[in-house]
Amino acid sequence: MLYGIVAATTALLLSALLTAALRAPALRLGILDRRRRRPVPLSGGAAVGLVTGLVAVAGDRTGIAPLGTGVGRLLAAAVCVGVLGLAVDLWRLRWWVPLAGTAVAAALVVPYEETGVPAGMLAAGWITAVAAAFRGLNHADGLAGGVGAVTAFGVAACAAAALMDGLAVLLSVLAAALAGFLLHNWHPARAALGVGGSLFTGFVLASAAVFVRAGQGIGTGVGVLFALTALVCADAALVVLGRRLARWPLTRGRPDHLGHRLRRLGIAPRAVAVLSGVASLGGVLVGVAVHTGRMSGGAALWVAAVAVVVVLGFVRLPVTPAFRARQRSSSVSSQVTTQLRVRDG
Template identity: 30%
Template sequence: MRAYLLLFLVAGAVTYLLTVVAREIALRTGAVARVRDRDVHDEPIPYLGGLAMLGGLGAAYVVARHMPFLTESQPFVVHDAGVVLIAGALICAVGVIDDIFELDALTKLGGQVLAVSVLIYFQIQYTFITWSDGSVFTLDLAQGALFTGIVVVATINAVNFVDGLDGLAAGVVGIGAVAFFLFSYELTRANGLSHATTAALLSAALAGACSGFLVHNWHPARLFMGDSGSMLIGLVLSASAVSLSGQFSSEQLSEGAGGARASLLPTLLPVLLPVTILIVPFTDLVLAVVRRTRAGRSPFAPDKMHLHHRLLEIGHSQRRAVLIMWLWAALIGFGSVLASLYTGPWMWGGVIAMVLVTLALTFLLPKVSAPGHPAQPALTSGPDQG
């Protein structure tokens, strides 16, 4: 655990320091969020926060390569993490070009597919799905590649869609990374295996990078992550889950903490976790596509009807709307991990309590707030948001 904590701190500190450099590069290259009719910020905000986050992830990887705990356990642990960072650097480069020149949606999709191809080329892909009854559905190379591409690309775009308020995307992904780290770490502990896994390494570093960036991105933001950041963290989060696929048997995945059989098909969690943790942005993504296509518009056409905009409409301030979205992400992410590793009345009681608290803070808090404090309007943080 201390090794992963060090990686978290290194990624966070380096990201925090490099954010200043990224901001200067953005200003010099013109990579800024222009003031548009659908925005309310009255001055351009720099992009390229993804460069700082990539630097933080890279620094954590360099440190990991000098940790005997990680390098001497299994050779694929550090190797696979390096492959993910190469794919992350590629998609970050595509995002940088988009932040400066505003690429069209098809070109960005091509960049995303190219980055996923790097993962697949180095065999970081789903190989089989194990059901709770122990049966195994084996994927051939083509099926595994297609399934991996769908999950990773969908996660990338879901994070991009949720990046609409200061600190929202970094917080949601950071929470998801912490939840997945706990799942990966506890899974190895429950089965008496080495705690060194690619999934734990990547998720610890990702959580640190998101934390370091949040210091500069909290409202009022001094820097936006832009597509260079949203696509990067979406890829790293989903790739960390993909890297866990195939490393555990059905018996190991079904073994909860304390030797109990866990619930909610934990054997599927390495496959479903990116979707589970990012259910809030995925829901936002699906609703946006349906809403825009029904209106005869492009699915990528921006509007101001995202979930975070609706939170502002019912009376939340911008900061509180972000915290509410974080709370929902934590409920779904940690609730899924908790239900997958534990069982019994205490587990269900904890999940139910989390649900009630989240619902109350979402819908009752605006009604009991003192009058005279209207919600702050949203600041969009990417060209695809509205």
């Protein structure tokens, strides 16, 4: 317990410092989030991945907090997925390359001896889908980091209840590293996760959740897994359904995520991050309660019902952000003012 607190504190401080230290090299090398109008370096992903791995491995090598059977393999696979995501940030690889790499890594970490081969293959597909969906959250300041930190604490609580101390420490370290990164990612962001950081985070969270529920009831397990990642799953379902209805290619980017639609309603960027974190926390609390037996498995159905209502309620909203029109109108007015000044001069 004491080591977990020390490890989490260390991870938070190191992540905040390393994210800041890597900003300048990322700017010089051009490792930037190119979807933004101003240069935002992708230093957060490397910082979160490095700090999580180093602190977790340090606890394992010293014997203070052994990771346990299979968890070391999980961390190594997550690092490989993060490196593949970093390659996407650098060279813009085709969409199927990180998806295929994540699927291979997921297939290698699933505990088939506890899940069985058929359920294990389904679990690998779920890990891949959640990691890809978590990448989709990386479009707004504070969104992926906040949801990731909340989810990591929830899965850590499930791991602690299952007496998986090494896995609980790993997730606590990840949550703390994301919290340290958030110090630089809060709007207006000075650093971003990038594909590498978001894939790493999503892969660790989904794989750890599978480890925690492996060997237990399938029906309740599916409910717990969904509740822990309800917001991520709802966002992915909203994107897929919206693009299908609009006959838009699934692999082609579009401002149609839940965060984009909340901004379309006029909600401020920081409020979007806070609302997403609170919504994620609600699902996580239900997932932890069902996992520990404090709630019945039917509670997860209520989370699913809320997610369905949210998806159906937002899918018909226009996908063009409301603030874009304001920016255009302000730019037009500034151009008119400039022309009048020139004429008067």
